[in-house]
Amino acid sequence: MGVLFSAASREFEIIRDDWLRSLEEIAARGAFVGGPPVARFEQAFAGYIGTSEAIGVGNGTDSLYLILKALGVGPGDEVITAANTFIATVEAIHHTGATPVLADCRSDDFLIDAEQVRRRITSRTKAILPVHLYGQIADMDEILDIARERGIHVVEDSAQAAGARRKGKAAGSFGIAGSFSFYPDKNLGAIGDGGGIVTSDAKLAASVRKLRNHGGEVRYQHDVPGFNSRLDPIQAAALELKLKHLDEWNRARRQVAGWYEHYLGPIGGIELPRHRGDESHAFHVYVVRVDEKARDRVRKQLQKKGVLTAVHYPLPVHLTPAFRHLGHQAGDYPVSEAFAGQILSLPMNIAVREEDVALIARELASALGAIHV
Numbered sequence: 561m562g563v564l565f566s567a568a569s570r571e572f573e574i575i576r577d578d579w580l581r582s583l584e585e586i587a588a589r590g591a592f593v594g595g596p597p598v599a600r601f602e603q604a605f606a607g608y609i610g611t612s613e614a615i616g617v618g619n620g621t622d623s624l625y626l627i628l629k630a631l632g633v634g635p636g637d638e639v640i641t642a643a644n645t646f647i648a649t650v651e652a653i654h655h656t657g658a659t660p661v662l663a664d665c666r667s668d669d670f671l672i673d674a675e676q677v678r679r680r681i682t683s684r685t686k687a688i689l690p691v692h693l694y695g696q697i698a699d700m701d702e703i704l705d706i707a708r709e710r711g712i713h714v715v716e717d718s719a720q721a722a723g724a725r726r727k728g729k730a731a732g733s734f735g736i737a738g739s740f741s742f743y744p745d746k747n748l749g750a751i752g753d754g755g756g757i758v759t760s761d762a763k764l765a766a767s768v769r770k771l772r773n774h775g776g777e778v779r780y781q782h783d784v785p786g787f788n789s790r791l792d793p794i795q796a797a798a799l800e801l802k803l804k805h806l807d808e809w810n811r812a813r814r815q816v817a818g819w820y821e822h823y824l825g826p827i828g829g830i831e832l833p834r835h836r837g838d839e840s841h842a843f844h845v846y847v848v849r850v851d852e853k854a855r856d857r858v859r860k861q862l863q864k865k866g867v868l869t870a871v872h873y874p875l876p877v878h879l880t881p882a883f884r885h886l887g888h889q890a891g892d893y894p895v896s897e898a899f900a901g902q903i904l905s906l907p908m909n910i911a912v913r914e915e916d917v918a919l920i921a922r923e924l925a926s927a928l929g930a931i932h933v
């Protein structure tokens with residue numbers, strides 16, 4: 561037996577024939593950068609998210625960076641984001657020259673604590689960058705209120721939350737812009753790297769379109785110093801096809817989460833993730849917590865039984881060598897730090913079946929029962 565952690569290849573099988581046909585069309589036309597597949601996907605994605613524009617870029621790190629650059633974020637500015645996130649969020653802020661200011665996560669749902677965001681606002685704060693971590697939409701009402709009071713921007717790191725909706729509104733459409741990663745195992749994943757920016761701000765969209773393409777939309781017309789970060793048409797063709805399945809696939813993920821709740825609920829020693837029970841969680845990953853003395857041994861035992869798990873993420877950003885220069889100490893973000901030792905991501909993808917979850921629950925119970933902490 562074996563339960564895959566993610567199922568990008570299963571998703572690929574579903575779009576395979578149509579995607580191969582698109583590839584033939586791209587090759588026949590000979591336009592290997594940009595072109596109709598990118599424009600078509602951008603239009604479809606904007607329509608899906610409910611923004612007036614979507615702009616395809618090279619990956620989800622560039623998308624964050626390009627949004628911040630287009631908003632004029634730079635040296636001397638501060639951008640507040642989550643201590644508990646993938647390092648890319650903080651890297652993007654760093655590379656603009658601004659200072660990343662971190663806020664700890666809440667102790668029940670892993671999401672950025674809006675109260676801490678409020679306390680970290682200074683006269684230099686240029687933007688708040690909430691992360692819809694693990695696929696769940698952060699507390700946008702609070703965060704938008706804080707931003708409105710202070711006249712600062714909200715940029716959503718929606719890399720993990722494609723298709724999550726709160727009261728009908730999609731992740732990425734709350735702030736001035738939303739940033740997506742189409743890394744293959746994301747809920748909307750390409751078959752290589754890819755990223756996307758959504759916004760209804762025409763000026764910001766125009767600026768990002770230039771920045772992603774050497775500073776201009778027309779060849780050899782360079783209005784600003786730009787970058788090369790474009791969504792590949794071969795990826796755009798795959799994404800356009802996958803987008804049509806996204807709601808159904810997110811429903812499948814929520815079903816898997818429901819099974820986990822049913823089968824893991826009665827087992828002692830596991831803390832299940834709190835969520836709102838609606839579409840605001842797209843369950844990019846399903847993260848439980850176990851005693852930190854048991855976590856790594858539990859992982860090994862599950863692996864022996866063919867159940868692959870992961871840890872998102874083993875070290876909070878402020879304790880990584882990359883961001884030591886921010887000057888934080890162990891203890892500065894106690895919730896994120898404690899969680900880093902306890903979290904365990906269980907298989908979550910469209911191929912997980914109820915019997916897989918039942919089996920994972922049995923193995924987890926036996927692994928936890930066998931470990932006396």
Ligand SMILES: Cc1ncc(COP(=O)(O)O)c(C=O)c1O
Pocket residue numbers: 619620621622645646648649691717719720740741742743753754755
């Ligand atoms: C929260 C978050 N932000 C940003 C990124 C960066 O995306 P990419 O890997 O496409 O650069 C990722 C994904 O890896 C992510 O999970």
